[in-house]
Amino acid sequence: MEERVKTGMGAAAAALDYDAELMLRVKEGDGASFGVLLDKHRSSVVHFLQRMVQNQAVAEELAQEVFLRVYRSRSTYEPTAKFTTWLFRIATHLALNALRDGKNERAQERLDDDSAEQPVRQVSDRLPTVEQTLVYQARLDEVRRAVAALPEKQRAAVLMHKYEEMEYSQIAKVLSCSESAVKSLLFRAYETLRARLAHMA
Amino acid sequence: MKCPMEGREGNEVLLAYIGGRLDRPYSAMLEEHIQSCSGCREFTEGQASVWKALDAWEAEPVSTDFDRRLYVRIDREVSVWDVILRPFRPLLVRQGLPIAAAAAVVLMAGFLMERPAGMLPVSTQPTSAAVERVAPDQAEQTLQDMEMMRELNRLVHPDADSKI
Numbered sequence: 001m002e003e004r005v006k007t008g009m010g011a012a013a014a015a016l017d018y019d020a021e022l023m024l025r026v027k028e029g030d031g032a033s034f035g036v037l038l039d040k041h042r043s044s045v046v047h048f049l050q051r052m053v054q055n056q057a058v059a060e061e062l063a064q065e066v067f068l069r070v071y072r073s074r075s076t077y078e079p080t081a082k083f084t085t086w087l088f089r090i091a092t093h094l095a096l097n098a099l100r101d102g103k104n105e106r107a108q109e110r111l112d113d114d115s116a117e118q119p120v121r122q123v124s125d126r127l128p129t130v131e132q133t134l135v136y137q138a139r140l141d142e143v144r145r146a147v148a149a150l151p152e153k154q155r156a157a158v159l160m161h162k163y164e165e166m167e168y169s170q171i172a173k174v175l176s177c178s179e180s181a182v183k184s185l186l187f188r189a190y191e192t193l194r195a196r197l198a199h200m201a
Numbered sequence: 202m203k204c205p206m207e208g209r210e211g212n213e214v215l216l217a218y219i220g221g222r223l224d225r226p227y228s229a230m231l232e233e234h235i236q237s238c239s240g241c242r243e244f245t246e247g248q249a250s251v252w253k254a255l256d257a258w259e260a261e262p263v264s265t266d267f268d269r270r271l272y273v274r275i276d277r278e279v280s281v282w283d284v285i286l287r288p289f290r291p292l293l294v295r296q297g298l299p300i301a302a303a304a305a306v307v308l309m310a311g312f313l314m315e316r317p318a319g320m321l322p323v324s325t326q327p328t329s330a331a332v333e334r335v336a337p338d339q340a341e342q343t344l345q346d347m348e349m350m351r352e353l354n355r356l357v358h359p360d361a362d363s364k365i
Contacts, residue, residue: 047260
């Protein structure tokens with residue numbers, strides 16, 4: 001199985017070296033390298049957190065904390081793991097804490113009350129009709145609710161697997177569990193989502 | 202082709218297939234199998250619908266002032282000393298050791314040049330510590346011995362007296 005999966009190891013190894021190299025430069029006091037790392041990973045961290053806590057403001061606040069922690073840790077940084085593993089471990093830890101602290105309540109409120117305030121997205125090249133927009137919003141809310149209903153670790157695993165395209169081994173390192181535990185988490189999560197979202201096909 | 206569902210990694214293989222993470226030849230082989238296997242077809246169709254639903258969930262764009270807000274927070278945390286030392290930090294980290302070594306060599310050279318060659322190392326012991334305590338009778342005995350030696354010398358070398 002392993003050899004069948006396109007891992008793009010060459011690119012991954014190069015990325016590992018490049019990110020770690022950048023972080024080592026930050027450690028030496030090169031602020032510009034921190035800017036490069038921020039540019040490279042800002043969107044993925046914010047988007048992961050958005051989908052985890054389902055609140056834009058909270059997600060950005062948490063993402064700021066992630067990068068702040070990275071910056072604070074620069075003097076003690078050692079490239080023992082892939083940079084993104086470290087980054088997403090911080091992000092996941094903060095997201096899970098935020099969810100447990102009840103910051104997600106605001107997210108749920110937003111899901112329940114503010115769906116009409118979501119930015120309207122185009123579903124085709126032409127301007128969507130009111131009906132299309134409503135259908136799209138309804139589907140989107142359904143997806144968000146289905147993901148939000150997953151247990152926290154399953155949710156994190158699905159988001160990293162689906163949107164960040166992480167390997168099982170990397171997700172395992174982020175979540176501090178075994179690869180087989182990740183496979184089990186993902187299988188159960190996708191089973192649940194299939195039961196909830198299959199009708200949307 | 203053996204049905205992936207019969208193996209331990211069946212779900213993993215089919216998830217990778219839906220996610221487009223399999224290499225092309227294996228993916229094509231699996232696609233052929235899926236057409237003839239109802240179990241795999243059912244799983245992949247269900248999973249494909251989940252994938253499609255999740256694809257519809259686009260993330261919001263990141264605020265344009267995200268970096269500015271972050272740098273404000275970073276600047277607030279950086280101490281005055283960090284600000285002062287920031288321009289020198291790369292120099293200190295990258296070239297600190299060679300500079301320190303060069304400075305040590307210069308200092309050592311200066312120290313050696315100031316000291317005359319062949320000079321004995323200065324004793325670090327205080328002078329008073331080198332003086333032994335001598336009893337008065339022992340000193341008197343020594344003076345008498347010296348006087349006796351001088352007398353003997355005068356007898357052996359009568360002409361040496363003037364030299365002494």
